[in-house]
Amino acid sequence: MIALGQFLEVLIGGLMSGVLYSLVALGFVLIFKASGVFNYAQGAMVLLAGLALVRALDLLIAQGFPFWAAIVLGIGFAAAIMATTAWLIERLVIGPLVNQDALTLFMSTIGVTFVLEGAAEMIFGSDVYPLRLFPTDAWFVFEGLFPGGILINKLDVWGALIAGILVAGLALFFQHTKTGRALRAVADDHLAAHSVGIPISWIWFVVWLVAGLVALVAATVWGTKLGVQFSITFLALKALPVLIIGGLTSIPGAIAGGLIVGAGEKIAEVFLGPSIGGGIEYWFAYVLALAVLLVRPQGLFGERIIERI
Amino acid sequence: MLYRETSQFKTTYAEDMAIFPIRQDRIALGVLLGIAFIGLPLLATFHIWPFGGDYLLWAILLPFLILALAAIGTNILVGYCGQISLGSGAFMAIGAYSAYKLATGVHIPLAWLGFAISIPPLPILASILLGGLAAAGVGILFGIPSLRIKGLYLAVATLAAQFFFDWVFLRVPWFTNYAPSGSVNAPELNFFGVVVQTPIERYLLCLTFVTVTAILAKNLVRGNLGRQWMAIRDMDIAAELIGIRPLYAKLTAFAVSSFIVGVAGALWAFVYLGSWEPLAFSLDRSLDLLFMVIIGGLGSIMGSFVGAAFILIVPIMLNLIPTELGVPLSTETITHLQLIIFGSLICYLLIKEPRGFARLISIGKEKLRLWPFPY
Structure with a gap:
């Protein structure tokens, strides 16, 4: 018979790591909702954001900056990199491909993936870089209830917290800002949105930018967990089933899908x-x-x- | 001037429905086949340029032919029937491993029933074709969801096949005949007493497979079945309303496509690789095949060849150019540059000609028809 404590531990661990998958899946959903592009490059964007952040941090700390200043500057630098990437992708790839069928757009994002992977590793190096933003030790809870208690990783709790804040922030952004409303209009019908004067290319830039920032957040958590390295791009493949289970167009779906996949996977394993x-x-x-x-x-x-x- | 149809009158229905109705096309194809079947092997036998060594045959022509075969298979599913599949690599693997098992003898001990199923080693041609059939069977199984799932959802669903079979061939030692390293060696390529060994023989073998399959596929897609596939691709509800059974059309597309891809997989393993690991058929292979089909042109047999050549040769060229020019770059930088250039090239092609090389070829033909007097 399986002990209840062990089952709970596996379940909670699975749910927590599921939230981390959701972080990556969120980027997919944002872009698919607004432009109908199934963005295979999300994993490469996580890699790029992570590498930019960790290399900037290393450099700034080596220059003698205090830790908090290095973090602020490093995140600013990584965000700037993601903004540039978003602008270039919109300008050079997605803009010219407007109105093509979904398969062509999907394949073009695989092309973008190759470019981003090559560029990120060429500019920032291709080793494993450790990132220490969050505590990685573990808590034992309910020690009175079960023998040995339940092990919970602090990093996973941080990840869940960040995902929660991110989703709340995105919901506020989509519901209550002018840009957010324009985004929803474009997502609904981009021709109609265009005809009432919403600048489509600007909106698509914003969407890719937001997806890039989500990738940056995912990179901070995953980079702390695994170290920033090339294998982080495979997260995209982990996020795809999450996305499909939740539904390609739903932000809550990405979270729910992540929870289901995370828990199911760990329990099955x-x-x-x-x-x-x-x-x-x-x-x-x-x-x-x-x-x-x-x-x-x-x-x-x-x-x-x-x-x- | 050269490419005109004037004075080519068609007096029978059979002529009208011929596979290549224009005389110049037939001549061009005949010349091409002549070069491929007779010219190249002759050049290679006598080591005339560019066949100094076996490099061209081994590193370019063999993989090109086999990948073109796989691309034709993928094109039938993605290009003609409109079902996006990211699992072609898995079907290549199924073809390869089934053919391997059949060629080395199948033994399934059913201990609880008290007997065992044993099949003696089959001849190599039968193994390859049966390997294709096995892939077709699994293809039908994984095609069933396509009746409910469409578009990109289906693409991700076919990834299930890819990852599942990667795992199966890695973890189930039965498929590799309990080889400790997980790597498998191809049996001797003995076709009815003729042992295929030298690169030229291997090349001719693959060429025969590709030619036969290409002609069969070309005929299939312009017949009844092919038209059903295209109707489903263009709009499946409308196709259903005019009396096409989606179940039949989609599953046949999955079966035919997987069969061809499976045979290609068996050839890739037996003829090209010789010894292989499950990694030879990873997701990258599936993506490559999809690229070949899209860059070559969806719904074009000819395009599959051009796409296969492009996707195969560009990385090789990108690898060769820096070494040939003597640019002092580390191998790591070259790998990264190669990725960047390859990715940009793909994006560029997709933007410039979303319908692939096949479209460029047909535009070229149209221009050639009017030349030298464009209206």
């Missing part, structure tokens, strides 16, 4: 993995996504797909 050979984390999320799609083709929270002739 711990309780099912040993009997069929381990390593099932590698594909479990995708099979889960496939199962969800068979029941709800638009994902759990996606807008209903209505087809007309």
Whole structure:
């Protein structure tokens, strides 16, 4: 019999790491909602943001800046890099490809991925760079209730907190600012939005910028967890099933999808993995996504797909 | 002047429906096949430039032919039937490993039933074709969700196949005949007593496979089935309303496509690699195939060849150029530069010609028709 304490520990750990997947998935959702572009480059953007931040931090601290000043300047630098990237992508790739079909746009973002990966590693180096922004030790809670208590990673709690703040911030931004309303209008129907005078290319720049900043936030958390390194780009592949389960167009969906994938994956790995050979984390999320799609083709929270002739 | 249809009158329905109705096309194709089947092997046998060593055959022509075959398979699914698949690499792997198992003998011990299923090693041609059939079977299975899931959702769903089979071939030792390293060696390529060994023989073998498949595929896509696929691609609800069964059309597309991709996978493993690991069929391979199809032109058999050549040769060129010019760059920088240039080139092509090289070819043909008197 599986101990309840162990089960809870696995469940909580899974939910927490699921939130971290959501952080990456959020960037996808933002861009897909506003421009219909399925942005494969989100993982590469996390890598670029992380590398820019960690290299700037190293340099500033080596120059003798106090830690807080280095962090502020480093984040500012990384944000500037992401803004430049967003502007270039909108100007050079997404703008000229307007009105092409979804597959072409998707493939073009894979091209963008190659460029970003190459450029990020060429400019900032291709080693593993440790990033220490958040505590990485663990708490033991409920020690009275279960033998040994439940282990909770502090970093995961930070990640969940940041994701919560981020979603709240994005919700406020989308609902209550002028740009946010324009964004929603463009997401709804970009031709109609264009005709009432909303500057489309500016809006798309803003969307890519916001996605870049979300990537920066994801990079701070994941960089602390794994160190900033090339394998961080594979996060994009981890985030895809999250996205599909939640629905491509839903911000709450990205969070819910992350929780489902995170918890499901860990539980399957711990309780099912040993009997069929381990390593099932590698594909479990995708099979889960496939199962969800068979029941709800638009994902759990996606807008209903209505087809007309 | 050269490319005119004037005075080519068609007097029978059969002529009208011919696969290449224009005489010049037939001549060009005949010349091309002649060069490929006779000219190149002759040059290679006598080591005439550019066949100094076997480099050109091994490093470019062999992979080009096999990837072109896989691209034709992918094109049938993505280009003709409109079902985006990111799992082609997995189907190549299924073809390769099934062919390997069949060629070395299958033994499934069913201990709880008290007997075992044993199949003796099959001849190599049968193994390759049956490997393709196995891929087709799995393709049908993973095609079933396409009846409900569409577009990019389907693309991500097909990733399930990719990751699942990566894992299966890595973790289930039965498929690799319990090889301790997980790496597998191809059996001897013995076709009815003829042993295929030298690069030229390997090249001719792949060329035969590709030619036969390309002609079959070309005929398939302009027939009844191909038209059903295209109707589904253009608008599946409308296709359903005019009496096309989506179940049949989509699943046949998955089956045919996976079969071709599976055969290509078996050839890739047996003829090109010789010994391989599951990594040979990773997600990168799937993405490459998708690039070949899109850059070559969706819904074009000819385009598959051009796309395969482009995606294969550009990275090789990018690798060669700095060394040839003697630019003092570290290998790491070259790798990064290569990524940047390759990515930009893809974006550039997609922006300039979203419909791929096939479109450029047809524009070229149109221009050639009017030349030298453009209206």
